[in-house]
Amino acid sequence: MEIKFENIVKNYGKFRALGPLNLTISQNGIITILGPNGAGKTTLLKVLVGLAKPSEGKIYVNGKDFQNSRKEILQKMGILVEQPEFYPYLTGREILEFTGKLKGLWGEDLKKEIQRVSEITGSVDFLDKKVGKYSRGMKQRLGISVALVNDPPIMILDEPTFGIDPLGSLEIREVLKNLNKNKEKIILFTTHIIEEASYLSDRIIILESGLIRSDTLNDSDYVLIKVTGNLTNLENYRGITFKKLSEDQALIRIKRNDLPHFNREITHNNEIMFIERSSQVEEAIRELSNH
């Protein structure tokens, strides 16, 4: 499978929410779109699944233009965009039956598939309750179940752990990790949680103000380091590129060759480096730049 964004631009009135953006995703695995709120992550996914129309550019999935082959492409996708809402007077099972039938599943196959996806997401217990009585976390689990129906080769997940309690978030991360075990799917997901991105991702794309700022596929000479602490007065420290995600979180892009020199506090995981619980970011950066 291949997803290709070609010169995609999305404007809302005069405001440019996205682009111009060129991106090709051709390798299976978990590809994370990471960025602060308002970076354009959700807009990118909405454009990809047809919930918003690009102002310019085209999207191709397996070489097919999305605009011309929308239905066929959506058959291959499992989608969870934004925090989903479902019809309040229907049960979770009815929602899954509905989705399954639209994807061509009927009878026993459909029943088995509903059982499979609800076991994966831990939603078996509340599947026969009406959705109107669901908590935010239950809806989120149902949303992931919907995306999993019929085991699609492409999964589009927008902040899948949003609204789920910490333990539930860990479970969902494990679900995604397991789905990616054999690298049989493209799982494109967005998050603003760096730990989540680093734990799950095969590739991280950082989006800021609607533009790609960094892509681990293209930046193989560099790695990203997360720093936390008081960053108010830090914009550019000793020439190190500094991407602020919030007032107390930032990403630093450093040369991969420099990695062995770094302090033991830094943990290594999937090419992403972390300085966890560092309250003194200046010290951390000093450490980095001293080596």
Place this chain on the structure above:
Amino acid sequence: MQTNFFNIYLHYFKNYYRSKSFYLILIIVALASFLMSYLTFKYSNRVSEMLPSRLISLSRVNSELLMMYLWAYIMSGLPVFASVFFSSPAISSEIEMRTGYFIFSQPVDRTVLVLAKYFAAVTVTIISLLVYLFSEVFSIIFVYGFIESDQLFWSTAMLILFILALTAFTFLLSSIFNKNLYAYITSFVVYFVIFYAVNLILYLLYDYNAFFLLNNAATIIERVYININPTIFTNNFSLNPAGLNDIVLSSVVFIIYTIVCLVGAIVIVENKEVQ
């Protein structure tokens, strides 16, 4: 496509008939049925005497036909409430309640989605009005011993066409808005204020009967019993049932509304973004 259509139709139908709106409409319809049944049982022989002097000539009509006219007069107003409750939020709620993120990213044409939801809304509207229709038939047969079945058939047929047109009209309004409240208010204002005002102005200023307005066409539901149009001020009316020409004219108006409004709603929904 047929399978998807039926699947989506059932999906929305279930969500409609389990909703609070459905039970609220049922209560309103049951209340109207009770009041009309009371009138029929209590005043069946004296209904002509209760008419205002302006309509005294109506006393020449047999009281059964007059009573059925009154039942139909009330009946023609009920679909407005039912359709507005079920259809006004049909599209706008997908955006406001955020269910659009789910439904519009499913592998199905939006045209099929709109049509399936439209027929689901039409079905629940008709079901909710069946209570009234059964009450009418029961009351009339019980009190008078017989019923004008030809007129009842035409009245019911016109009612169904009216529901199709009105539901399509409210779907169109709903597709314009992203907020349910705006869709509700606009539907009511357009039907009860704009249509009536245009009708009145055209009649008073130009002596022109605006047959093309939905509220005016809907009067055919009762005019198949006695040809009095309650939306215009006139003493020129016929005590005979509306003729085939009137029925055809109203049917054409309903069909045009249905097609134009549905096409409009589909075009808007096809281009709608979920924000």
